[in-house]
Amino acid sequence: MSALSIPDVTLRDNNSQRLPCILVLDASASMSGDPIGELNGGLKILEGELKRDDIASQRVQLLVIKFGGDDDVEIMTDWTDAMDFAAPQLRTNGRSPMGKAVQVALTKLEEQKARYRANGINYNRPWLFLITDGEPTDDQWQVVAEQSRAAEEAGRVTVYAIGVGPDANLEKLANFSTRVPARLEGLKFRELFIWLSQSASTASKAALGANVQLALPTSWMQAPG
Numbered sequence: 001m002s003a004l005s006i007p008d009v010t011l012r013d014n015n016s017q018r019l020p021c022i023l024v025l026d027a028s029a030s031m032s033g034d035p036i037g038e039l040n041g042g043l044k045i046l047e048g049e050l051k052r053d054d055i056a057s058q059r060v061q062l063l064v065i066k067f068g069g070d071d072d073v074e075i076m077t078d079w080t081d082a083m084d085f086a087a088p089q090l091r092t093n094g095r096s097p098m099g100k101a102v103q104v105a106l107t108k109l110e111e112q113k114a115r116y117r118a119n120g121i122n123y124n125r126p127w128l129f130l131i132t133d134g135e136p137t138d139d140q141w142q143v144v145a146e147q148s149r150a151a152e153e154a155g156r157v158t159v160y161a162i163g164v165g166p167d168a169n170l171e172k173l174a175n176f177s178t179r180v181p182a183r184l185e186g187l188k189f190r191e192l193f194i195w196l197s198q199s200a201s202t203a204s205k206a207a208l209g210a211n212v213q214l215a216l217p218t219s220w221m222q223a224p225g
Contacts, residue, residue, distance in 0.1 A: 011119040014081060016058045018123040019204045020112055022105045024098075025090060026132035026164070027068035032092040034187060035133060035164060042189030043087035049197035050082035056197075057083035059204035063108055067101035069094030071138070075104070079112055082200075096134050099141025102148055102176060109157060122208050129196070130161045130176055131184075135169035145175035152178050162192070183222040191220035 023043075027036065043064075050056050062085050064077040076088035109126055116123050128148075151157045159177035163170050164184045173181040184192060195217055203212040 008115055008119055010079075010081060011115065011121055014058055015119070015121060017204075017208060018061050018116060018121055019059055019200060020061045020063070020079070020109065020123060020126040021200060022063045022065065022109060022126065022128045024065045024067070024101050024105050024128065024130045026096055026098070026134065027066040027090045027092050028096040028132075028134060029068070029092050029094055030096075030133055030167070031068075031164075036090055036092050038187040038189040039131075040087070040089055042193035043090075045190050046193040046197050047082075047085050047087040049194060050085065050200065053197075053201045053204075056201040056204045057081070060200045061112070063105070063112075064088055065101050065105055065108075066090050067097050068092055069097070071097055071100070073097055073101045073104055075108070079108075095137040096132060097138040098130070098132060098136035099138045099144040102128075102130060103140075103144045106144075106147060106151060106157070124203055124206060124208065124210075124212070125155065126157045127200075127203075128157050128159045130159065130173070131164060132162075132173070133164040133168050135172045141172075142175065145172075148176045149178060182217060185220060185222040188220040192217075195219055 050060055060082040061079050062077060062082060063079050066076050067073045072094060105128055148159055152159050161173040161177050161181040162184055163173055163181055170181045199214045206212045
C-alpha cells in the first residue's frame with residue numbers, strides 16, 4: 001500500500017482549503033548569537049499571530065527546514081496546520097548547504113500537493129521563504145536554484161529570498177527565484193514574521209486561484225542603496 005493510499009488524519013479531520021508555506025532557514029555558525037536568537041523569537045511571533053486568526057489557523061500549513069553544518073539539513077517541523085504549530089528552537093552549526101535544503105523543500109512540497117489531491121483538498125499556490133546571512137556552500141546549489149526558479153516560472157510555487165546582514169550574497173540568492181531578493185534591515189525578524197503572518201492570513205482567505213498581492217515589506221526590508 002502506498003503512503004498516499006493511507007488516510008491522512010489531519011486532512012480528513014480538517015478539509016479546509018490550504019495555503020502551504022515552507023520556511024528554509026539558515027542555522028549555520030555565522031547566525032550564532034543575536035541573529036539566531038531574533039530568528040527564534042520571530043518564529044514564536046509567527047506561531048502566535050497565526051493561531052489568533054481562526055481562518056488562517058485552519059488553512060495555513062507550515063513546514064520548517066533548517067540548514068547548517070557541512071551537510072546538515074533537518075526538517076524541524078513537518079507539515080502542520082497553523083493551529084497546531086509550535087515554533088522550533090534553532091541552534092547554529094557549521095556551513096550553509098542551502099541547495100540541499102531547497103531541494104528537500106521542493107520535494108516535500110510536491111509530496112504534500114499529491115496528498116492534497118488524494119484527499120480532495122484545494123490549495124493556493126505554495127510559498128517558500130529562503131532566509132540566509134551568507135551564501136550556499138554545497139556543490140550542487142546552482143542546479144537546485146535552476147529547479148527552484150523553473151518551479152516558480154511554472155506556477156508551482158512562489159519563492160521569496162531574504163538576506164540577513166551585509167554578508168548575505170543577494171546575487172546568488174537571486175538564482176533561486178524570479179523575484180529580486182530582499183535584505184532584512186538589521187535583525188527585524190519580528191517585523192518580518194508579523195508581515196508574513198498578516199500576508200498568510202490574507203492569502204488564506206483568498207478564493208482558489210486568486211492572485212494575492214502581498215503588502216509592501218517596508219516594516220522589515222532594508223531600503224536599496
